[in-house]
Amino acid sequence: MSDTVYLYSAILLLALCVVLCRTGYLVFGHYFPLPPKLRSALRYAPLAALVAIIVPDVLPWTVQTGPQFDLRFLAVGVSVLVFLVTRNALLVILSGMLALWSLRGLLLLF
């Protein structure tokens, strides 16, 4: 199998994975009804997914090194405070970036 055929087959298979997983229930869900309680509980899925994307970036650890402290954790703390005061999405992003940059600057000074 040539390289091009291999790469394009892999890409098409990945696209198939995405289509199967994202559209599977939407297209065939009629045949798999869920209990109403469980369906209502799916409301908790979006934020659980979101926090699960955020956490490893802010509080990383690896098997080799164990838990690692990252300044990003403090910067997220600043962002949360800014959110509680202002409720503004743009300020949450800006304050977190500024906090990270200034904390790093401080560390360089000392």
Added chain:
Amino acid sequence: MSDLLTPTSALHALREQKRAAFLLGLRAIAPGLVALTIWGVVTGVAMSRSGLTDQTAAAMSLLVYAGSAQLTALPLMAAGAPLWLIFAAGIIVNLRFVIFGAALHPYFKDLPWAKRLFIGYLAVDIAFVAFMPRFHDAPRKGTLEQHWFFLGAVIPSWFLWQVTSLIGISLGNVVPESWSIDFAATLALLALMLPLTNTRPILLSVLAAAVVAWVAQTLPLRLGLLAAVVVGIIVGMWAEAQQSPRGALR
């Protein structure tokens, strides 16, 4: 005012309604688009660094349209892993979308299957986050407003992903890595999440998911993310039951 009843103005009103819903969806997903922009560039850079030609990389971003699946598959493809393994990995990385699809089903179940296929293919994480909390308690599911809100969230996302991936593929890192601009993507997700974390069951569910995601982050194929979603759902259900045994209060 009587001309409101003529067919053309009724049509006009319908178009206005769709446009308004589309814009609401776009507004709801706006912080997510900041994250998507950064991920698009990062994924584009990763694709061209892994040795894909620009053409193959562009085809991948256009067809696959799933950042985490693309990033997972790149090292496998570079190593020439068997195709069945790439397929299996792709399925596992995308399993959370089966749960998302089940949650979205009530809103789109009456559409023809081709439209459901189209809607589902575009249903990325941030669109799900923008859509579900807003319409979870809607008494009627499957309204025109809900459909156009969803389109307003997913269509700009698709175009933005393609543009930013192409920027990453062709220009490489536009911003020096020392600026840690990728952190802005994390902060954008935080900005999307915080205003929606507004009830006790949701807060408990988010905290539980965070703990699971922290512990399970070294698992391969984003299994930690899947586990966090499952635990988040279970804890949310439990907290809801604690708060109101008959489900009367929320």
